[in-house]
Amino acid sequence: MANEKDKRHILSMLVDNQPGVLSRVAGFFSSRGFNIDSLCVSETHDPLISRITLVAMGDMAVLEQIKKQLNKLINVIKVLDFTDVDYVERETALVKLRARPEHRAEILRMTGIFRSRVVDVGSDFYTVEITGDEGKINAFLKLVKNMGIKEVARTGLVALAREKK
Amino acid sequence: MVDIYDELIKTDIRHITVRHEQGAVHAADGYTRASGKVGVCLVTSGPGATNTVSGIASAYMDSIPIVVLTGQVPTGLIGNDAFQEVDIVGITRPCTKHNYLVKRVEDLGKTLKEAFYVARSGRPGPVLVDLPKDVVKAATTYRPIKLVHLRSYNPTYEPNFRQIPKAAALIKEAERPMILTGGGAILSNASEAVRRLAWKIQAPVASTLMGMGAFPGSDPLWLGMIGMHGTYRANMSSATCDLLIAVGVRFSDRVTGKVEKFAPNAKIIHIDIDPTSIRKNIPVSIPIVGDCRLTLEKLNAFLETEELGDPGGVRRPWLDQIREWKATKTLKYVQNEVIKPQYVVEKLCEITNGDAIVATEVGQNQMWAAQYYRFDRPNCFITSGGLGCMGFGFPAAIGAQVAFPDRLVVDIAGDGSIQMNIQEMATAMQYGLPVKIIVLNNSCLGMVRQWQELFYDRRYAHTEMEATPDFVRLAEAYGAVGLRAVRPEDVEPVLKKGLSHPGLVIMDFVVEKEECVYPMVPAGAPITDMLLV
Numbered sequence: 001m002a003n004e005k006d007k008r009h010i011l012s013m014l015v016d017n018q019p020g021v022l023s024r025v026a027g028f029f030s031s032r033g034f035n036i037d038s039l040c041v042s043e044t045h046d047p048l049i050s051r052i053t054l055v056a057m058g059d060m061a062v063l064e065q066i067k068k069q070l071n072k073l074i075n076v077i078k079v080l081d082f083t084d085v086d087y088v089e090r091e092t093a094l095v096k097l098r099a100r101p102e103h104r105a106e107i108l109r110m111t112g113i114f115r116s117r118v119v120d121v122g123s124d125f126y127t128v129e130i131t132g133d134e135g136k137i138n139a140f141l142k143l144v145k146n147m148g149i150k151e152v153a154r155t156g157l158v159a160l161a162r163e164k165k
Numbered sequence: 166m167v168d169i170y171d172e173l174i175k176t177d178i179r180h181i182t183v184r185h186e187q188g189a190v191h192a193a194d195g196y197t198r199a200s201g202k203v204g205v206c207l208v209t210s211g212p213g214a215t216n217t218v219s220g221i222a223s224a225y226m227d228s229i230p231i232v233v234l235t236g237q238v239p240t241g242l243i244g245n246d247a248f249q250e251v252d253i254v255g256i257t258r259p260c261t262k263h264n265y266l267v268k269r270v271e272d273l274g275k276t277l278k279e280a281f282y283v284a285r286s287g288r289p290g291p292v293l294v295d296l297p298k299d300v301v302k303a304a305t306t307y308r309p310i311k312l313v314h315l316r317s318y319n320p321t322y323e324p325n326f327r328q329i330p331k332a333a334a335l336i337k338e339a340e341r342p343m344i345l346t347g348g349g350a351i352l353s354n355a356s357e358a359v360r361r362l363a364w365k366i367q368a369p370v371a372s373t374l375m376g377m378g379a380f381p382g383s384d385p386l387w388l389g390m391i392g393m394h395g396t397y398r399a400n401m402s403s404a405t406c407d408l409l410i411a412v413g414v415r416f417s418d419r420v421t422g423k424v425e426k427f428a429p430n431a432k433i434i435h436i437d438i439d440p441t442s443i444r445k446n447i448p449v450s451i452p453i454v455g456d457c458r459l460t461l462e463k464l465n466a467f468l469e470t471e472e473l474g475d476p477g478g479v480r481r482p483w484l485d486q487i488r489e490w491k492a493t494k495t496l497k498y499v500q501n502e503v504i505k506p507q508y509v510v511e512k513l514c515e516i517t518n519g520d521a522i523v524a525t526e527v528g529q530n531q532m533w534a535a536q537y538y539r540f541d542r543p544n545c546f547i548t549s550g551g552l553g554c555m556g557f558g559f560p561a562a563i564g565a566q567v568a569f570p571d572r573l574v575v576d577i578a579g580d581g582s583i584q585m586n587i588q589e590m591a592t593a594m595q596y597g598l599p600v601k602i603i604v605l606n607n608s609c610l611g612m613v614r615q616w617q618e619l620f621y622d623r624r625y626a627h628t629e630m631e632a633t634p635d636f637v638r639l640a641e642a643y644g645a646v647g648l649r650a651v652r653p654e655d656v657e658p659v660l661k662k663g664l665s666h667p668g669l670v671i672m673d674f675v676v677e678k679e680e681c682v683y684p685m686v687p688a689g690a691p692i693t694d695m696l697l698v
């Protein structure tokens with residue numbers, strides 16, 4: 001297992017859907033020198049509540065402290081840590097690839113293998129939409145790297161705990 | 166803000182116009198620390214709001230419930246760099262318990278109610294409400310709100326019932342128990358419960374700076390302050406005890422010294438209303454999240470039903486050991502031909518019989534006040550503990566005096582700190598607030614000089630204070646009384662004369678410059694590594 005100090009944590013928070021809340025939450029990470037690897041915020045089925053899904057690497061003890069402090073914030077309703085529970089995670093990326101004539105078939109083959117799709121076709125570039133867990137997206141990016149990636153936009157991870165089978 | 170003032174004048178709310186917004190926040194804070202009631206201050210937008218930040222941060226660090234109302238430019242101009250616009254909600258986000266920008270007048274009533282509720286419930290703290298001009302100018306129908314309910318905020322007051330017997334079991338086993346009180350013991354009015362517990366189980370009691378007064382300074386079980394400038398016996402006890410009952414403390418670095426060496430032989434029961442305080446710095450055997458007073462009352466009641474044997478007998482060797490440490494008198498000084506600052510504080514305590522409300526500035530003056538004044542009651546020692554904010558004491562004393570017009574309120578000050586909010590002399594004069602300022606005048610930034618002496622080979626870089634005003638004439642310029650003591654034999658008469666004057670007084674004590682606060686634990690060392698006189 002990786003060093004305890006470098007554990008990846010996925011935190012999922014239900015918060016009041018109000019201005020300033022994200023800044024309060026993010027402030028706890030920045031004030032302790034924690035880098036946020038990804039962050040995704042959106043409204044839930046209840047328009048008064050948003051979900052923040054946040055991925056950060058760091059020391060377990062410090063993270064425990066941050067979690068307690070997040071729980072203390074007036075606008076934070078619930079904090080879930082997926083570090084040690086069973087969960088499903090998904091992320092979507094849009095990847096703009098250089099589409100040289102000799103690479104076009106390969107791009108289409110790859111998108112097929114990864115069950116992704118081309119969502120925009122230009123004269124020199126194809127844009128691919130790919131969804132999956134972080135590992136799948138990273139694997140795709142690694143494989144297409146040589147063809148030339150122009151831009152990538154990733155949504156950041158979203159996750160939900162798995163229900164009992 | 167003019168709109169608010171225009172309405173305020175029609176009410177019977179007591180308002181005091183201060184001279185600087187930092188003074189306003191410290192005064193509201195001092196009012197709260199002395200009375201337990203939430204103090205409020207009202208400032209204008211822009212620079213008025215930015216001037217409140219040190220005051221807010223000081224209240225935040227010490228968990229003091231105050232409400233700060235700031236003016237804001239009209240909602241339509243927010244974000245436009247309008248004249249005197251500043252994002253005070255953004256600026257104070259990390260140093261308030263919570264803050265609000267009110268965008269619609271319909272939300273105003275609810276928000277203000279919520280602000281007071283949040284400020285004083287749970288672990289208390291300052292709350293700021295930013296009020297755009299158009300919002301306070303608009304009219305709406307006020308609908309009284311009885312109860313505030315916040316879905317995401319439910320402080321735990323009642324301790325988990327399972328923890329009480331566990332704590333009691335540790336107490337019964339302990340041969341060398343000790344109690345440590347912090348600011349939380351004062352905020353929750355736990356003094357009586359602490360005293361009962363201490364006597365019941367025959368445990369000596371030490372306190373952090375913030376907890377001074379939670380346990381009577383004249384009680385035989387009193388150990389004194391713990392930490393960097395703690396007493397010998399308090400620090401030694403913490404290193405030797407086998408059980409430490411921590412009541413409303415957050416184990417700051419000034420208290421623990423090197424954390425790995427703190428209370429190495431002790432199991433720790435940590436009672437605090439804030440779960441984030443527990444296990445933050447120190448591992449704990451029994452954490453109890455709850456109100457300190459409620460928890461101790463439950464614990465005391467539980468211990469009532471238990472067979473405790475003869476705690477005094479079992480703990481005799483422990484109490485004897487402490488008596489031995491107590492005999493090593495480490496709070497001491499030699500009063501020769503120059504006035505010693507400690508002597509001034511000791512005399513002050515004697516003359517006032519320990520009954521004054523004592524505010525302090527920050528530095529040596531603050532430590533000597535904590536060491537040499539005797540605090541038998543809570544809410545009488547008013548000091549900026551966590552932030553250590555110079556300039557706090559005098560305005561805070563003004564606030565305390567507003568809360569208790571008939572009590573003696575003194576500010577023990579350094580010649581550096583007092584100049585940080587000296588302008589509030591005018592406030593005290595205008596409202597007839599008879600605060601007594603005691604300047605321990607050592608012509609330097611004493612605490613910094615002390616560090617330079619002890620840890621920087623006496624390189625006194627820029628800590629010399631020249632051109633300090635003549636405090637006697639300064640007092641007179643404000644219409645107050647100024648007195649000066651230069652020789653040791655002046656101390657008592659000056660104190661007696663100054664304290665009995667019915668109005669504002671500055672007493673300027675010209676004290677030994679080279680005096681250091683002892684004991685002292687170098688930063689980062691175990692608290693048993695004390696430098697002694």
Ligand SMILES: Cc1ncc(C[n+]2csc(CCOP(=O)(O)OP(=O)(O)O)c2C)c(N)n1
Nearest residue numbers: 528529530553555579580581582610611612
């Ligand atoms: C606002 C602020 N600025 C700087 C400091 C750092 N500081 C701590 S103690 C001290 C010296 C205080 O001097 P004085 O008020 O004369 O008190 P003394 O230590 O001499 O009693 C300083 C500069 C501080 N605590 N607060």
